[in-house]
Amino acid sequence: MQRQHVLITGASSGMGRVSALFLADKGFHIYAASRTPERLEGLHPHIVPLRLDITDPDSVAATIDAIPQIEILINNAGYGLVSSVEELEEAQMYAQFEVNLFGLLRVSRAVIPGMRAQKRGVIINISSFLGKIGLPLLTLYNASKYAVEGVTDSLRYELHDFNIRVHSILPGFFDTNFARDNLVVNEKSFYENSPYRKFAEELAPRIVHQINHGNDPLWVAETIYKIIEDPHSPARITAGEKARKFIPMRRELSDEDFERRVREYYNLG
Numbered sequence: 207m208q209r210q211h212v213l214i215t216g217a218s219s220g221m222g223r224v225s226a227l228f229l230a231d232k233g234f235h236i237y238a239a240s241r242t243p244e245r246l247e248g249l250h251p252h253i254v255p256l257r258l259d260i261t262d263p264d265s266v267a268a269t270i271d272a273i274p275q276i277e278i279l280i281n282n283a284g285y286g287l288v289s290s291v292e293e294l295e296e297a298q299m300y301a302q303f304e305v306n307l308f309g310l311l312r313v314s315r316a317v318i319p320g321m322r323a324q325k326r327g328v329i330i331n332i333s334s335f336l337g338k339i340g341l342p343l344l345t346l347y348n349a350s351k352y353a354v355e356g357v358t359d360s361l362r363y364e365l366h367d368f369n370i371r372v373h374s375i376l377p378g379f380f381d382t383n384f385a386r387d388n389l390v391v392n393e394k395s396f397y398e399n400s401p402y403r404k405f406a407e408e409l410a411p412r413i414v415h416q417i418n419h420g421n422d423p424l425w426v427a428e429t430i431y432k433i434i435e436d437p438h439s440p441a442r443i444t445a446g447e448k449a450r451k452f453i454p455m456r457r458e459l460s461d462e463d464f465e466r467r468v469r470e471y472y473n474l475g
C-alpha cells in the first residue's frame with residue numbers, strides 16, 4: 207500500500223509529537239510542523255520537520271506549497287489563555303483566537319485545494335472537552351474550542367462531496383507540556399485585589415494539577431489512528447477520562463443541570 211502523508215501542526219511537543227511518532231511507526235510519512243522544527247530533528251526516518259507559524263499567512267503558504275501531497279491534516283497547535291473577561295488585554299483576546307481558531311482555518315484553507323484535487327482527505331481538529339463546557343478564567347480558550355467545534359460541523363458539509371472527512375477529537379486533560387509551557391496567564395486576574403481572585407486561587411491550580419496528572423497523550427495518537435483507518439468514524443470523538451466523564455453528561459442533562467454538576471465538581475459556588 208502507498209504510504210499516506212500526514213501534516214501535524216504544533217508537532218514539537220505533547221500530543222502532536224507523540225502522534226507524529228505513533229503514526230510514523232504505523233507507516234505514515236509525517237510532515238511535523240512547528241515554530242521550532244529543530245526540536246524534531248532526527249526523531250524518526252519518516253518524520254520530516256518543517257518550520258511553520260500558523261499565525262503567519264506567508265509561513266503557511268510557503269510551508270504548504272513545499273509539500274507535494276497531504277492526505278491527512280491534524281490541526282493540533284494551540285495554547286490556553288487564563289484570564290477573567292473583564293481584565294483581558296485587547297491583544298490577548300485576539301491572540302487566543304489567532305492561534306486556536308484562525309491558525310487552524312489558515313492551515314486548513316491551504317491544504318483543502320490539494321485534497322479536493324486528489325478527491326480524498328481527512329482533517330482532524332484537536333479541540334477539547336472544554337469546547338463543550340464553560341469555565342471561569344478560561345472563557346477565551348473555551349470559546350476558541352467551541353468555535354473549532356463549529357468549524358468541524360460546518361466543514362463536514364462543505365467538504366463531503368469531495369470525499370474529505372472532517373472530525374474533531376475532544377481530549378480531556380492530558381499530561382503534556384500544556385500547563386508548563388502553553389498556558390498564558392493574565393497576571394491581573396491573579397492580583398490580590400482582583401475580583402476574580404477566588405478562581406485564580408482555587409480553580410486555576412486545580413486545573414493545572416489535573417493537566418499535569420492527566421492521561422497519557424498516546425490515547426490521542428491512537429484515536430487519531432482509528433479515525434484515519436475507519437471511514438465511518440463519528441464526527442467527534444472523546445479521549446481521556448475527563449472528556450468521557452463530562453461529554454456524555456453534557457448531552458444528557460439540561461444546560462442548568464449540567465452547570466450545577468460543573469459547579470459542584472469544581473467548587474465554583
Ligand SMILES: NC(=O)c1ccc[n+]([C@@H]2O[C@H](COP(=O)([O-])OP(=O)(O)OC[C@H]3O[C@@H](n4cnc5c(N)ncnc54)[C@H](OP(=O)(O)O)[C@@H]3O)[C@@H](O)[C@H]2O)c1
Pocket residue numbers: 215216217218219220221222239240241242258259260261282283284285286305332333334335376377378379380381382383384385387388417420
Ligand atoms: N493537554 C491537555 O490537557 C489538553 C486538553 C484538551 C485539548 N488540548 C489541546 O491539545 C493541543 C495540543 O496541546 P498539548 O496538550 O499537546 O500541549 P503542548 O505539549 O504544550 O503542545 C502544544 C503545541 O501547540 C503549539 N503552540 C502553542 N502555542 C502556540 C502559538 N502561540 N502559536 C502556534 N503554535 C502554538 C506548539 O507548537 P510548536 O511550538 O511546535 O510550534 C506546541 O507544540 C492544543 O490544541 C490544546 O489546546 C490539550
